[in-house]
Structures are given as C-alpha cells and as structure tokens.
Amino acid sequence: MSDAETLQSGRRGHGRAAKRAARMAHAAATVPFITRQIPIYEVLNEEGLSLIEQNAETVLEEVGIDFKGDPEALAIWREAGADVREERVHIPRGLCRRIIREHAPATYTQHARNPARSVVMGGKHTVFAPAYGPPFVHDLDRGRRYGTIEDFRNFVKLTYATPWLHHSGGTVCEPVDLPVNKRHLDMVYAHMRYSDKPFMGSVTAPERAADTVAMAEILFGADWIDPATGKPRTVVTSLINANSPLTWDATMLGALKVYARANQANLLTPFILAGAMAPVTVAGSTTLTLAEAMAGVAFTQLVAPSAPVILGSFASSMSMKSGAPTFGTPEPAMVMYAMAALARRLNVPFRAGGAFTASKIPDAQAAYESALTMLPACLAGTNFILHTAGWLEGGLAMGYEKFVMDADQAGMLQTMLNGIDLSENGQAMDAIREVGPGKHFLGCGHTQANFESAFHGSAIADNNSFEQWDAEGRLDQAQRANAQWKRMLQDYEPPPIDPATDDALLDFMARRKAATPDSNV
Amino acid sequence: MADDDLDLNSLNDDDLVSQMHDDLYDGLKEEIEQAVNILLARGWTPYDVLTQALVEGMRIVGEDFRDGILFVPEVLLSANAMKAGMAILRPLLAETGAPKVGKMIIGTVKGDIHDIGKNLVAMMMEGAGFEVINLGINNAVDNFLKAIDEHQPDIIGMSALLTTTMPYMKVVIDTLKEKGIRSDFIVLVGGAPLNEAFANAIGADAYCRDAAVAVETAKRLMADRQGSVQARAQA
Numbered sequence: 053m054s055d056a057e058t059l060q061s062g063r064r065g066h067g068r069a070a071k072r073a074a075r076m077a078h079a080a081a082t083v084p085f086i087t088r089q090i091p092i093y094e095v096l097n098e099e100g101l102s103l104i105e106q107n108a109e110t111v112l113e114e115v116g117i118d119f120k121g122d123p124e125a126l127a128i129w130r131e132a133g134a135d136v137r138e139e140r141v142h143i144p145r146g147l148c149r150r151i152i153r154e155h156a157p158a159t160y161t162q163h164a165r166n167p168a169r170s171v172v173m174g175g176k177h178t179v180f181a182p183a184y185g186p187p188f189v190h191d192l193d194r195g196r197r198y199g200t201i202e203d204f205r206n207f208v209k210l211t212y213a214t215p216w217l218h219h220s221g222g223t224v225c226e227p228v229d230l231p232v233n234k235r236h237l238d239m240v241y242a243h244m245r246y247s248d249k250p251f252m253g254s255v256t257a258p259e260r261a262a263d264t265v266a267m268a269e270i271l272f273g274a275d276w277i278d279p280a281t282g283k284p285r286t287v288v289t290s291l292i293n294a295n296s297p298l299t300w301d302a303t304m305l306g307a308l309k310v311y312a313r314a315n316q317a318n319l320l321t322p323f324i325l326a327g328a329m330a331p332v333t334v335a336g337s338t339t340l341t342l343a344e345a346m347a348g349v350a351f352t353q354l355v356a357p358s359a360p361v362i363l364g365s366f367a368s369s370m371s372m373k374s375g376a377p378t379f380g381t382p383e384p385a386m387v388m389y390a391m392a393a394l395a396r397r398l399n400v401p402f403r404a405g406g407a408f409t410a411s412k413i414p415d416a417q418a419a420y421e422s423a424l425t426m427l428p429a430c431l432a433g434t435n436f437i438l439h440t441a442g443w444l445e446g447g448l449a450m451g452y453e454k455f456v457m458d459a460d461q462a463g464m465l466q467t468m469l470n471g472i473d474l475s476e477n478g479q480a481m482d483a484i485r486e487v488g489p490g491k492h493f494l495g496c497g498h499t500q501a502n503f504e505s506a507f508h509g510s511a512i513a514d515n516n517s518f519e520q521w522d523a524e525g526r527l528d529q530a531q532r533a534n535a536q537w538k539r540m541l542q543d544y545e546p547p548p549i550d551p552a553t554d555d556a557l558l559d560f561m562a563r564r565k566a567a568t569p570d571s572n573v
Numbered sequence: 574m575a576d577d578d579l580d581l582n583s584l585n586d587d588d589l590v591s592q593m594h595d596d597l598y599d600g601l602k603e604e605i606e607q608a609v610n611i612l613l614a615r616g617w618t619p620y621d622v623l624t625q626a627l628v629e630g631m632r633i634v635g636e637d638f639r640d641g642i643l644f645v646p647e648v649l650l651s652a653n654a655m656k657a658g659m660a661i662l663r664p665l666l667a668e669t670g671a672p673k674v675g676k677m678i679i680g681t682v683k684g685d686i687h688d689i690g691k692n693l694v695a696m697m698m699e700g701a702g703f704e705v706i707n708l709g710i711n712n713a714v715d716n717f718l719k720a721i722d723e724h725q726p727d728i729i730g731m732s733a734l735l736t737t738t739m740p741y742m743k744v745v746i747d748t749l750k751e752k753g754i755r756s757d758f759i760v761l762v763g764g765a766p767l768n769e770a771f772a773n774a775i776g777a778d779a780y781c782r783d784a785a786v787a788v789e790t791a792k793r794l795m796a797d798r799q800g801s802v803q804a805r806a807q808a
Contacts, residue, residue, distance in 0.1 A: 066595065066599070067594065067595030067596075067598045067599060068594075068595070068598050068633055068637060068642075071598065071599075071637070071642060071643070072637070072642055075642055490688070492688070492689045492692060494645055494646050494649055494689075494693070495646060495649045495650070495653075499646050500646050500650070503644050503645070503646045503647075504644065517782040517783055518768070518782075519768075519769070519782045519786075520782060520783070
C-alpha cells in the first residue's frame, strides 16, 4: 500500500488491498526447519536393537566390506586397525562404533547463503528436501521426457517457492541435455543463484566435488571460514551412496574425501532394494544397512575427525515375481523405524524416507505409497528427509504435479510434528466459556483471533460442494496441481545476489568449461 | 499506520463511501452505523445509502470470500456490520417506499436439530441486506405457517442435515400448496444430503449448496419477482 492509499483508507482496519497483501505475506511465512514436539515411534526394544547391532558387527568383522579402487582408503583402514585383505576390509567388532561415538558430531548446522534459511541437521530437527536423481521429468501437458537444465532450474525455483521444503536438494533432475563432465557446474550454480536455501553438491567425480567446494567458497566469500574454528563453515551436504551389498566404490569415496577434508557434510546411504542388495527380511536388510552405514560414517571420521556426517538408509522392497522395486510397502517402513533408532544409539543425524512410489503418474497409487513412506519417516524421528517432493516411478522421473502434491503433504506433516499447543490460547477455555451450549464458535473472540493460522490449509485439495466442483470443471488433484506449479513458476522471483559474487561464479564456470572439451563419459 | 481518531465527518461523500467499503470489509459495526447516520444527515436517500455504500461494500466482501481471500469468521463480522447498518435503514426504506431487498424466514425442519449451517446462511442473507427471521431448529409445518402469518416473508428457507429429515421439506411445501399459497413465496432449500434433483422433486424453487449461493439465488429470484434493490443497483 502506498502512503497516499494509507492516508485515504487507513485507520483500524485497512480494507481489501491491505488484506490481500497480508494474506499473501502470510502464505509465504515459514520456519527454516522443523523442531519436533511429538514422541518418536519405536518398533524394536533394547533386546531387538542390540541383536541387530551385534549382527552388524559380525558382518563387518567376519564377512568384511569392500572399499574398491581407492588404495588410500585401504591404508586409512589398515592404520585404524582393520584387517585389510586386498580390497576387503574386516573391521574389528566395536571399532566403527567407537570411532563414530568419539568423533562424529551429533548435530551440525548447514549454512544457507540466506542465514535465515540455515538448517540444523540432527537432534529433534527434521529437514525436508526435494527428490534427487531422476533422469526423466513428467507433467500432465508433455508427459514423460528426459530432464533438461531448464527442468532442473524449474524444480530449484519451485523448491524455493514452497514454504514446506527447507532444503534445495541436489540433483532435482538430471540435465541430460548438458555434457556429463560439465553439467555439475550449471546444477550447483542453479541452486546458488535461483534459491537461497541450503543445497547438495556434486558427487559424480572427486574433481566435480572440488568444483562444488570452490564455488561454495566464492558464494560465501568472507563468511566461508568460521573464525571460531578456523575451518570452512559447512555449506554443502552431499549424497554418498553405498554400492550395496557391502561395497563402497572409488567414485563415492573420492567425493567423500574432498568434502570431509573441506569440513562439508557427507550423507552416507546404503541403497537397498531388499531381495537384490540385501536379504528379503526386515532384520536382515536392517543389519546390512547398519553395517554399511557404520563403515561409511566411521570412514569419514578417519579422513577428517568431527567432519559433519549423516547416517542414511534407503530401503525398498522388491517384487519377487518381476524383480521390480516396490515402494510404500510395510517392510521398508519397518527398516526406517529400526534404522532411526539405531542411528540415535550412534548419536548421529539420520536420513531416510521420501514420497516414494513406483507409479508413473500422480495417481492414487502414487499418493498412497508416498503417504505410507512419509508418515513413518516422520514418526521415526528422521532428521533429513530427501525425496520429500516430486518422486515418481521408483525415482526414474521427477513429476511437476507430484512435486506440488508432495509439498502440500509435507506442510501437513510439519504441522503434525509441531505437536499440540497447550498454551492458554491453545486450551481455548475462553472460547468454550464464551459460546456455551447450542451456539457456534465461528464468531467468538478466540476464533476471530486464531482462525487464520488455526488449520493447515491445503493449496490443492478440493473441499467444495459437488456442484461447485462440477461447475469448476471436475478437476482432479493432479489437474489442480498442474495449475499450481504453473502459477508458482509464473510468480517466481529470484532471491537477490551480490552481482560481483554472481560474476565471480559465472567466471569460474566459464574457465572450468573452457579447460576441457565436452565429454559424456 | 492505524489512525483510530479518523473523523468520518471530515470526509467528503466519495471518501466516506469508500471508507464504508473498507469498514464493511473489516467488519467494523459501529463505524458503519455512524457512517450511515452521517450520510442520512447529509440528505442522502436511504435507498442510495443502501445501494452505493452497503450493498456495494458487501459485493466486494462476497467476491473476496469466493476467491479465498476472506475467511468465514471475517465474513461474519462484515455481515454483522451490514446488519447494523440495515437496522437503521430498514424503517426508513419502508417509509420512502423504496424497493425492498426482501424478507426471509428460515428454519431447520422437524426432527432435525442441526443449527450452524442454517445460521450461517441466515447471517450471509442479513449481510446482503435481507431481513431474516430465524426460526431455529426442529420446526414442524405449523411453525412455518405461523411465521408466514406473522412476518409476511418473501422467501421461505428450509434446512436439513439428515436424509431422514429432509423429506419433511416436502411436507411443508405440500401444505403450502394445499392452502393455495405456495406461489406467494420463493422456497429455498439446503443442507449436505440435498441436491438439485431433490429440490426439484419436492417442488422447491432452488437448491442452494452453500451460503454464498443462497444469497445469489435469493437475489436473482427476488429480481425475477419484482424490481428489487439489487436488480436496480446493478442496472
């Protein structure tokens, strides 16, 4: 509202223009991350958890775990006291746990370039991030196609625009239109330029991890080094997947070492499609996940003691009829509950979950399967929930409509995790006294003071009468979501960035791109 | 920014009317009463106050309610402010013979004790300038007949939440037919289990799916019956 308008129409309230502006501002209000206020749901007792822990130690000692193509890693393990036979590392019982408990931080802050959006990983906190890795994208208008850098930027912008995702994620889709050896530059830049939320770095080669760190140093400038520690601030969290079963490979280990030595966070995740990469039972999958994850997390601490780290679990079941991965099934939910408890006993942040589905389109299967993964992920006390929005087709496709639907659900879950307000206002005794029997609460003082933030309102659910729904074209959820993501992209405004910083980033990218020819290997 | 000392008297007519639109929007009952009295004192006809200040103000409220900008509790406050302004204007409108907005009796039918949805309709109707006599819940046909006698309404509104009580609406309408007075009134029905086919089958004039539609429908059917205030204001 301009001053002139204020003078003309303003006194107690401010009429239509002011209300519309206020409502828009309210819609954008958000918290940088969740601090859970409800209890954690446990599925195993002390005896059960100890059993899994003992079995995992047995796996590491007796079966061993491969650290492939990285002689330095083997030397580090030998130095730490492991029995290294060729590339197989047999880790004495209790060694990983001791290293982790001694060095790994229980929580860490990942700084965002906008300090108001920095997140705390671990403890009572939960951070939602969009899906990671899909080569395809899907929307109602154009169907399924390979992702491009334009799609990548779109999902960074959509993530920035939604209040329910706290983290910009990483490979929000694979920009298949760019050369493999250079696309990481444009991907990292998109997160830096089109969002001010924290993000993930490139892990597909050690030099690409180094590029990520170099760009982060440019972006954070004078804030890069924390004067209190003399070390770089943690501004990137990156995804290091195990090549399950029981294998860490040179590519992932190379990126891991770059990040750990630069005090950037590693997210160590065994990737388990049970039946193929792990036994078909919950206890067996959990044991294997714990063994792999402990070896990975301990390795980060051997490389760089106290470097920030997250223990991850990606668990899916499998159709024993076709071999296809299945999602939203009860067994992986059980793995999540158990792994979250086991990570707590190691006192490190835990990652799991996501809006998983095998469905190709944003349909009922997609919604059910996603809900039945997100809910247990939240109840388990998961700290970092990658893949919160957009996931379709077992991770092969990033869906525009699915993204909007998932983000909407994430808002609901955030409200649930906030627990029950027991303040005087929350108790609402004044409202009950004021209204009494046989009337309604819509007009009472307490409702007037609280209605706006009282319930989590979905942006895409249709709650209208049949007739109104009919009159508006009988749109289903996916069609309403289609309109929503288009509106979000239309309304998108980039966060401000210092032009000198932007120039320096672009200059760095141009030099890196000029240094080597394009390559797709 | 808030200036609680703004003197409505200091505004010229145009500014005062647009201030009234804001005050209706913000649900400020006393300010609306004061402004209505100021305009009347400046020689405005009650009819002009009604149409240019109040009805136009509530039109904006209705639009933003429809668009999801305003919430139900806010619209109730606006309707309340409108009702207060109407209380001043109504006797004056009758004296001057201005076209009337319309009078409605409304009640939940016999066997049904559900009150809140019907009350929301009543408030929205008042907010649009209608005079509303709310008969409450569990109304047998005799209650409707008595209220018709006493209040001479233009509109009869009936509400039900239960499939077991909604057939009673037909009892009321059939009774009106027997007495030869059915066509004297607009009969509007509503409630969660109803639909348009049911309304047609029992001989109502319209099914109103929500309070906003009830207001629109009432205005439209009143305009069909007579040169109503809304019809003229929009002409």
